[in-house]
Amino acid sequence: MMNLKNDLFLRACRKEFIERTPVWLMRQAGRYMKEYRELREKAGSFKNFYKNVDLSVKASILPKQILDIDAIIIFSDILTPLESIGMKFEFKEGEGPVFENPIKSIDDLNRLKPFNVQDVSYVGEIIKGVNQTLSREIPVIGFAGAPFTLAAYMIEGKGSREFKKTKTFMYNHPDTFKELLDKISDMLIEYLNFQIQSGADAVQIFDSWAGHLSPKDYKEFALPPIIKIIKNLKRDYQPVIHFTKGVCGFIDFISESEADVYSVDWMIDIKDAKSKLYPKAAVQGNLDPVVLYAEKEAIKKEVEHILNSWGKDSGHIFNLGHGLMPDMDVEKVKYLVDIVKDISSKIRS
Numbered sequence: 001m002m003n004l005k006n007d008l009f010l011r012a013c014r015k016e017f018i019e020r021t022p023v024w025l026m027r028q029a030g031r032y033m034k035e036y037r038e039l040r041e042k043a044g045s046f047k048n049f050y051k052n053v054d055l056s057v058k059a060s061i062l063p064k065q066i067l068d069i070d071a072i073i074i075f076s077d078i079l080t081p082l083e084s085i086g087m088k089f090e091f092k093e094g095e096g097p098v099f100e101n102p103i104k105s106i107d108d109l110n111r112l113k114p115f116n117v118q119d120v121s122y123v124g125e126i127i128k129g130v131n132q133t134l135s136r137e138i139p140v141i142g143f144a145g146a147p148f149t150l151a152a153y154m155i156e157g158k159g160s161r162e163f164k165k166t167k168t169f170m171y172n173h174p175d176t177f178k179e180l181l182d183k184i185s186d187m188l189i190e191y192l193n194f195q196i197q198s199g200a201d202a203v204q205i206f207d208s209w210a211g212h213l214s215p216k217d218y219k220e221f222a223l224p225p226i227i228k229i230i231k232n233l234k235r236d237y238q239p240v241i242h243f244t245k246g247v248c249g250f251i252d253f254i255s256e257s258e259a260d261v262y263s264v265d266w267m268i269d270i271k272d273a274k275s276k277l278y279p280k281a282a283v284q285g286n287l288d289p290v291v292l293y294a295e296k297e298a299i300k301k302e303v304e305h306i307l308n309s310w311g312k313d314s315g316h317i318f319n320l321g322h323g324l325m326p327d328m329d330v331e332k333v334k335y336l337v338d339i340v341k342d343i344s345s346k347i348r349s
Helices: 008-013 034-043 046-051 053-066 080-085 106-110 117-133 147-156 164-172 174-197 215-231 270-277 289-293 296-310 330-348
Strands: 089-092 096-099 140-145 202-207 240-244 261-263 282-287 316-320
Touching: 008 202, 008 316, 034 046, 034 053, 046 053, 046 089, 053 117, 080 117, 080 147, 080 174, 096 147, 106 174, 117 140, 117 174, 140 147, 140 174, 147 164, 147 174, 147 202, 147 215, 164 174, 174 202, 174 215, 202 215, 215 240, 270 282, 270 296, 282 296, 289 296, 289 330, 296 316, 296 330
Parallel strands: 140 202, 202 240, 240 261, 261 282, 282 316
Antiparallel strands: 089 096
């Protein structure tokens, strides 16, 4: 498979034989690593960081060097392609992304520009750089934010807890909201195809905010654009991972997106996720990241529960239900990776 030295992650995505469960972690390159903080300081702003190919390649490969994980997710941000279509935003310390021109009305949709993949050429260079630097040791995962999640940022103008503006727009102007989701979908098809052409071995679609919808609204608004994206990706062997935070309300029909892997959070037991999704698809997850603040014995117990609940079948990729946090202890993260490898090897021996 593209001459990879370790293709365990890809074999698990395809539900083929694996000697142990592969493991990688969302936000595995982050502020909890001092090496990452040093790179971030060199970059100045966060935006400068993810647009700088050299620094982004160095950040991307830190988890391989420090944790010895089984797949690299490139260092980037889900908002990256939005600048190309005319959305202006900055990352503010302690606040996250803030948009200076959020979408407030139907007219605002008309000012969105066509997506130009050349505006994100650096993302392709980061993928190539990681593959080159690691000499194709492990697979590289590209990614994008899902249409609903990106639309929510564009309408709210920043992160939110209630998503009042987004939902009000969605309920008052359902057809226009769907039109916005469709525009974002077309952009993401081109963006993800570009990442695959640049050498990504898999792509993950992050629907981080879709869990704030009711199952009915998720099925009407958030799911159809993901179905469209996955259907239009040009790929040979590259699997697609569909991640939705707050997945348990949608677990009965989420597989309609036809992804190869579903990444689930900790609000559903992995055994239940398996019974609903497997063997049609592989499953990724689903440790609660907060477990990593506990003692090592507690971490081990939770890992054992997840791995034993899944059992000996292939088709499971160990991950968190969401991302690592900035104040986590790198030693405990390393311990987590090590015990996943150790326990899963014993389960399969």
